[in-house]
Each structure stands twice: as structure tokens, then as C-alpha cells.
Amino acid sequence: MPCNCCEIENNTFTDAEAKTNLRDYRRRGPAKQTRLILEAVRSLGLKDAALLDIGGGIGTIHHELLNDVAREATHVDASSAYLKVATEEAKRIGHEAQVKFIHADFTDVADELPQADVVTLDRVVCCYPNFRELLKAASSKSRKAIALTYPRETWYIKMVMSMMNFFQRVRRDPFRVFVHPVAEMEKLLNEDGLKRISTRRLFVWEMSLYQR
Numbered sequence: 359m360p361c362n363c364c365e366i367e368n369n370t371f372t373d374a375e376a377k378t379n380l381r382d383y384r385r386r387g388p389a390k391q392t393r394l395i396l397e398a399v400r401s402l403g404l405k406d407a408a409l410l411d412i413g414g415g416i417g418t419i420h421h422e423l424l425n426d427v428a429r430e431a432t433h434v435d436a437s438s439a440y441l442k443v444a445t446e447e448a449k450r451i452g453h454e455a456q457v458k459f460i461h462a463d464f465t466d467v468a469d470e471l472p473q474a475d476v477v478t479l480d481r482v483v484c485c486y487p488n489f490r491e492l493l494k495a496a497s498s499k500s501r502k503a504i505a506l507t508y509p510r511e512t513w514y515i516k517m518v519m520s521m522m523n524f525f526q527r528v529r530r531d532p533f534r535v536f537v538h539p540v541a542e543m544e545k546l547l548n549e550d551g552l553k554r555i556s557t558r559r560l561f562v563w564e565m566s567l568y569q570r
């Protein structure tokens with residue numbers, strides 16, 4: 359099912375990009391911001407957890423966490439290119455039976471999915487206009503914790519994102535990137551019973567871990 363309420367189409371993230379991401383992951387391991395999520399989830403000390411990875415791209419988070427923290431994972435993604443690469447990599451490393459792959463806008467299918475112990479969104483809210491709907495649906499699926507990365511609300515990131523959106527408009531590509539208000543994301547998760555227990559920052563990305 360394509361993503362019908364944001365502008366992620368099958369060509370937004372191309373096969374070539376997905377393959378490049380996989381090559382980088384195999385060479386250098388998880389990206390810096392993804393490592394922050396992995397460390398945060400591992401800090402919870404869970405074993406045999408059920409993981410829900412929303413917009414997991416090439417699947418780095420479940421490739422890693424199925425080695426120690428998780429027993430099963432669901433990867434919901436709007437991009438068919440990413441899902442194809444993630445599926446192939448899961449097969450290659452022997453995790454095929456433990457991961458369920460779903461091609462969809464998460465907000466469309468959330469009601470049909472079971473809860474998971476941990477929900478992750480690595481660089482996902484910034485691709486989605488309606489962060490409230492996305493985070494509400496994500497938190498409703500989280501039994502214990504949510505870890506997410508998003509762009510920091512700094513002037514330089516807002517400027518770069520505006521330029522990226524300008525070029526998208528010129529190219530007549532409807533996909534846009536967003537710097538969503540961090541305080542509002544936090545308020546929404548707090549209202550759903552999740553409290554922020556750690557935050558770490560890189561130059562561009564911020565990672566926050568919320569726990570029930």
C-alpha cells in the first residue's frame with residue numbers, strides 16, 4: 359500500500375539510495391544517530407522484546423537489536439526500495455523468520471497492529487507532515503518505550519531544510535522535510551503516559567528515549 363497522506367512515493371527513496379545505505383552500513387556499522395537509538399534501547403535492559411520499527415529504512419535497528427534485545431520485529435515502511443533491501447539483508451543474516459515487513463503508511467495500518475515493547479522512529483518524523491497523528495499512533499503501540507531521532511530545532515537546520523524544500527518545489531517533487539516542534543512532540547508523548555528519560559544530541563540530530 360503506498361503512503362497516502364504524505365508525499366513518500368516509491369521513488370522518493372530510490373533503489374540506488376537504499377543500496378548505498380546498505381553498503382555504508384555493512385562497511386561502517388550503524389549511522390551515528392542510529393547508534394544513539396540502539397544505545398538508548400539497550401540501556402532499558404530488555405530481553406526477548408517485541409520491536410516495532412516505523413520507517414526503518416534498510417532495517418539497521420532490527421538487524422542489530424535482534425542479536426541481543428529483541429526476539430521479533432515489525433518493520434513498517436512507506437518506501438518499497440528500502441523494504442526490499444531490508445528484507446534481503448534480514449534473509450542474509452538469518453533474521454527472516456523474526457521480522458514482519460509491512461509496506462504502508464504506518465498511520466493507515468497502526469490500528470491493525472499488535473503492541474510492541476519498544477517502538478523506534480529513526481529520522482522518520484521529519485519526513486512526515488502530520489507528526490501528531492504519527493506519534494499518537496506510535497505511542498498507542500508502545501508498551502514500554504519509544505526511541506526517536508529528529509532534526510534539532512536550530513536556525514541552521516531550519517535554514518538547510520528550507521533550502522531542501524525550495525529545491526523540491528523547483529523540481530516539482532511533492533516530498534518535503536520538516537523540523538517539527540520538539541516541545542509539542544514531548545507534550546503529546548507525555549499526554550500518552552510516556553516520560554522522556556534521556557536525550558542526546560549530534561550536530562543535526564537529536565535522540566530522545568521515552569519510557570512508560
Ligand SMILES: C[S@@+](CC[C@H](N)C(=O)[O-])C[C@H]1O[C@@H](n2cnc3c(N)ncnc32)[C@H](O)[C@@H]1O
Nearest residue numbers: 413414415435436437463464480481482485486
Ligand atoms: C529518512 S528515511 C530514514 C530511514 C531509516 N530509519 C534511517 O534512519 O536510515 C525515512 C523513512 O521513514 C519512512 N516513513 C516516513 N513516514 C512514514 C510513515 N508514515 N509510515 C511508514 N514509513 C514512513 C520512509 O519511507 C523512509 O523509509
